[in-house]
Amino acid sequence: MTPREVAALLAYVVQLDPRLALDDQAAAAERLTQWCDLLSDVPATAHGWDAARVARDYIARNPYRIQPSDVSRPWHTHKADAMSRHVGTFEPTAHPEVDPDDQYGNAYVAALRAERHAIAAGHQAPTTHRALTAGPAAAVVERRLAALGEYMPRTVAQALAEYRPVRAERERLARENAPDPLTVACTWCKAAEDEPCRGRAINPRNQQTRYRPMGKSHPCRVEDATAAQLTRHTTQEAAA
Numbered sequence: 001m002t003p004r005e006v007a008a009l010l011a012y013v014v015q016l017d018p019r020l021a022l023d024d025q026a027a028a029a030e031r032l033t034q035w036c037d038l039l040s041d042v043p044a045t046a047h048g049w050d051a052a053r054v055a056r057d058y059i060a061r062n063p064y065r066i067q068p069s070d071v072s073r074p075w076h077t078h079k080a081d082a083m084s085r086h087v088g089t090f091e092p093t094a095h096p097e098v099d100p101d102d103q104y105g106n107a108y109v110a111a112l113r114a115e116r117h118a119i120a121a122g123h124q125a126p127t128t129h130r131a132l133t134a135g136p137a138a139a140v141v142e143r144r145l146a147a148l149g150e151y152m153p154r155t156v157a158q159a160l161a162e163y164r165p166v167r168a169e170r171e172r173l174a175r176e177n178a179p180d181p182l183t184v185a186c187t188w189c190k191a192a193e194d195e196p197c198r199g200r201a202i203n204p205r206n207q208q209t210r211y212r213p214m215g216k217s218h219p220c221r222v223e224d225a226t227a228a229q230l231t232r233h234t235t236q237e238a239a240a
């Protein structure tokens with residue numbers, strides 16, 4: 001902070017806590033010098049930081065008279081936290097003249113240092129990566145995936161349902177937690193898992209046999225899928 005900013009902060013502090021008021025001009029000048037010395041490397045405002053707010057919070061929560069260290073210590077803690085959350089990469093689009101692959105070039109090192117200094121000074125927010133597999137972000141991801149579907153928005157999937165009836169039927173069964181026959185192989189037509197049941201047709205001219213996909217599964221396959229789902233549920237309840 002500049003001496004002018006420190007003087008403004010001191011005036012604000014005295015306004016909040018009149019006990020700090022000084023009638024002696026020499027004592028007031030000495031206090032201003034002390035605060036300027038200890039707050040010379042502390043910004044008045046920065047990204048996520050406001051010295052006046054820190055001073056106000058201290059006065060509101062502590063019965064003791066505020067000292068300049070009560071502002072400088074929180075700033076250094078704030079700066080250390082920002083640097084620890086920064087992933088250490090700069091945004092290449094902000095430096096089009098820098099080759100990000102030339103990690104030993106002077107331009108790259110200078111840009112990287114400038115970015116870290118900007119974050120340390122509070123002029124720039126740290127670049128962080130949020131975990132997607134745990135914590136609050138995981139819930140956000142789950143809600144987003146539930147709204148969009150696995151590969152496409154549900155509105156698009158509904159529009160395409162008539163063109164891919166097998167997939168649409170499997171999605172319906174999954175939503176209803178109903179047995180999916182395609183999760184097991186068919187013992188009647190020998191269709192493999194994830195493949196639809198096959199119907200046999202014989203060409204009357206040459207007696208050749210061919211197979212065509214069926215829209216519905218054979219009853220024995222539905223029964224096997226129901227039994228398999230019941231077994232899984234029983235196993236899960238026993239494990240719980």
